[in-house]
Structures are given as structure tokens and as C-alpha cells.
Amino acid sequence: xxxxxxxxxxxxxxxxxxxxxxxxxxxxxxxxxxxxxxxxxxxxxxxxxxxxxxxxxxxxxxxxxxxxxxxxxxxxxxxxxxxxxxxxxxxxxxxxxxxxxxxxxxxxxxxxxxxxxxxxxxxxxxxxxxxxxxxxxxxxxxxxxxxxxxxxxxxxxxxxxxxxxxxxxxxxxxxxxxxxxxxxxxxxxxxxxxxxxxxxxxxxxxxxxxxxxxxxxxxxxxxxxxxxxxxxxxxxxxxxxxxxxxxxxxxxxxxxxxxxxxxxxxxxxxxxxxxxxxxxxxxxxxxxxxxxxxxxxxxxxxxxxxx
Numbered sequence: 001x002x003x004x005x006x007x008x009x010x011x012x013x014x015x016x017x018x019x020x021x022x023x024x025x026x027x028x029x030x031x032x033x034x035x036x037x038x039x040x041x042x043x044x045x046x047x048x049x050x051x052x053x054x055x056x057x058x059x060x061x062x063x064x065x066x067x068x069x070x071x072x073x074x075x076x077x078x079x080x081x082x083x084x085x086x087x088x089x090x091x092x093x094x095x096x097x098x099x100x101x102x103x104x105x106x107x108x109x110x111x112x113x114x115x116x117x118x119x120x121x122x123x124x125x126x127x128x129x130x131x132x133x134x135x136x137x138x139x140x141x142x143x144x145x146x147x148x149x150x151x152x153x154x155x156x157x158x159x160x161x162x163x164x165x166x167x168x169x170x171x172x173x174x175x176x177x178x179x180x181x182x183x184x185x186x187x188x189x190x191x192x193x194x195x196x197x198x199x200x201x202x203x204x205x206x207x208x209x210x211x212x213x214x215x216x217x218x219x220x221x222x223x224x225x226x227x228x229x230x231x232x233x234x235x236x237x238x239x240x241x242x243x244x245x246x247x248x249x250x251x252x253x254x255x256x257x258x259x260x261x262x263x264x265x266x267x268x269x270x271x272x273x274x275x276x277x278x279x280x281x282x283x284x285x286x287x288x289x290x291x292x293x294x295x296x297x298x299x300x301x302x303x304x305x306x307x
Contacts, residue, residue, distance in 0.1 A: 020046075020086050022129035023075050026248050030234050031074065037061040038071040042083070047091035054080045123264050129248035130265040134272070138243045142199075143276035145225040145243075146171070149199040152178040153219065155187045155212045156203035163229075163266040164203050170274040173292045174285035184211035191218035198224040205247065205262035207235020216240045229269050231262055245269050 024043040028036050038061050042049045049057055057080075058065045072083040106118055146152060152171060156164035161182035171178035181187035194200060200219030204212045207230040220226045220240040228241035231248065238244050247265035278285045 020075065020090050022132040022248055025129055026133055026231060026246060027074060027234075030232055031071070034061075034063045034067045035071045035074065037063055038068050039075070042071075042087055046087040047095075050084050050087035050091055052084075126248055126264050127268055130246075130268050133246055133248055134269065135244075135246065138245055139269075139272060139276065142227050142243050142245065142273060143280060145199050145227075146176070146273070146277050147280045148197070149225070150177070150197050151194075152176060152199045152201065153187075153190055153194060153215070153224075154178065154180040154201045154203065155191075155215045156180065157182055157184070157209060157211050159263045160203040160205065160209075160212070160266065163263055163270055164201070166267065167201070167203075167270045167274065170270070171277070173289055174274075174278055174281060175288040176277070176281075181215070184214065187211070187215035188218055191215040191222065191224075194219045194222045194224040196223035198222075199227065200224045201227045201229065202237055202241070203229045203266060204235075204237055205231040205266070207232030207237045209237070213237050213240065229266055231265070245273075 021043050024039045028039050031039060038057065041057065041061050049060075052060065054065050054068050058068050061068075069080055072080045075083065077083040077086065106115055110118070152168075154164040154168050156162075161180070164180040164182065168178040168180035179190065181190055191200060198219070200216055202212045202216040207228070213236055216226055216228070216237060217240045220242075225243070226241050227243045227245065228237045229245045229247060230237055231246065233244050233246045247262060247269055278289075
């Protein structure tokens with residue numbers, strides 16, 4: 001089934017200029033080709049595009065005025081005028097002394113020092129993009145639901161399952177009942193037991209992983225509060241998510257599959273979620289963390305045995 005890009009403007013405040021490039025990188029893979037041309041143009045040359053009328057940008061990209069307006073709305077702006085203002089702001093930031101961008105492309109014959117530098121830059125950019133694009137209103141709602149939850153189920157497969165296990169472990173250490181499921185059958189059978197007041201979290205970079213969507217749908221049907229942590233906010237998983245937390249990812253290359261950079265951004269969202277919950281439950285979270293640390297302290301002694 002062909003995926004259709006949603007073009008509705010939420011009515012919320014438009015993204016800040018610093019978040020524009022991040023949003024383009026996140027949403028471009030879900031756009032039509034003509035909309036990608038517009039998005040790539042504004043991200044690649046914000047100063048030049050800021051000087052263009054809607055007609056001028058349409059001519060530059062070989063698209064139509066309607067496509068330019070639709071792209072602006074998909075990026076979170078009420079209209080093209082608002083996008084132009086953001087482009088002007090982004091251009092001003094880029095001209096204020098920021099170091100030139102480093103390409104993250106890694107070649108098979110790159111010296112290891114270059115690989116380290118490129119990966120470090122790539123990780124930094126991914127984290128910055130995720131932070132810039134993360135909806136703190138949605139995050140706050142997920143935090144509130146997790147604080148009040150009877151239990152929390154987390155679904156993820158592949159690299160996302162590692163992030164799910166990390167989140168479950170963090171929640172368990174502050175006294176919450178949380179379980180991560182990477183087996184799709186186990187995920188569904190556990191989702192059947194959920195009800196209103198429970199929370200289900202699906203982690204999928206693509207937003208279209210069936211083994212993750214299915215248990216989230218079951219949890220949604222059972223009345224649980226459902227959450228999607230995804231790099232594709234318009235993907236199928238969002239149909240069954242009460243709240244969507246969007247991650248960013250670096251450009252995929254032959255030597256660096258998307259799973260690597262997507263995991264970086266997912267872990268940032270997980271850490272933000274955990275800290276928010278820990279803040280709200282500090283009275284019980286702090287003693288629980290202390291108790292878990294003490295329980296494991298003997299394993300970190302020089303001899304690795306009990307003292």
C-alpha cells in the first residue's frame with residue numbers, strides 16, 4: 001500500500017529556525033519526490049531560498065507553487081511566508097561563525113582517524129537534530145502517563161530492541177513495572193493483558209515494522225495509552241499511537257546502516273523520558289536507585305566478590 005504523506009498543519013508554533021534543518025532531514029524520506037526537491041533546496045541554501053518568492057522557489061526546483069506551499073505546511077509552517085522567515089533566521093545563524101559542516105560519508109579506505117571524526121560529527125548532528133525536533137508537549141504527556149501507569153510494555157525488534165531493554169531497565173531501577181519485548185508473539189500476548197491506565201511504547205525507526213505495530217495496535221484496542229518513538233512520524237505505527245516522539249537519524253551509507261544512527265537518537269529520547277519520570281517520582285525513585293546501586297556494589301569491588 002502506498003504511503004500518503006500527511007499535509008495538515010497542527011496550529012502549533014512553527015519550528016524555530018534551528019529546528020528547520022532537522023525537520024527536513026527527518027521528514028524528507030516520507031515526502032513525494034517533488035516535495036523532496038523543495039525541502040532539499042531550502043535545507044541546502046537557506047539564504048538563497050529566503051530571497052525567493054513562492055513562484056521563484058517553484059521555478060528553481062522545477063515544481064509548482066502548490067507543492068512549495070504543501071512542503072512548507074508539512075514542515076510545520078502555516079504558509080510560505082513563515083517558511084521564508086525561518087530560512088532567513090537559519091541563514092543568519094549559519095553566517096554567525098559556525099564551523100563548516102563535515103561530511104559524514106565514510107569510504108572503505110578512510111584512515112581510522114577520519115572515521116572517528118566523521119562518526120563523532122554524525123552522532124553530534126543526530127543528537128542535535130533529535131533535540132531540536134522533539135515535541136516537549138508530547139514528551140510531557142508521555143511522562144505523566146508513565147508516572148501513573150500500572151505497568152509499562154515496550155516493543156522493539158533488532159537494534160530498537162536494545163533501546164527498549166535500556167528503557168525497561170531504567171524504569172525498573174526506579175520502581176516502575178516495565179517489561180521489554182523483542183519476540184513478536186510474546187509482545188502480542190502481553191499486549192492483550194493491558195488496559196486503561198497502562199502504557200505501551202513502540203520503538204521503530206522506520207515506523208512500519210509489523211512486529212512492533214501489531215502489539216501496539218492490540219494495546220491501543222485494549223485502552224492502554226500508546227506511544228511511538230519513531231523517525232517516521234507519518235508512518236503506519238502512528239495510527240495506533242496516542243503520542244508520537246520523533247527521532248532523527250543521520251544519512252544512511254553503505255558502511256553505516258540506519259540502525260546505528262537511529263539508535264543514538266532513540267537513546268536520547270529514552271533518557272529524556274526516564275529523567276522526566278524520575279523527576280516526577282523523585283521521592284520514591286531516589287531510594288530505589290540507591291537500593292539497586294547498593295545491591296550491585298559488591299560486584300564492582302576490586303576482586304569482584306562480596307566484601
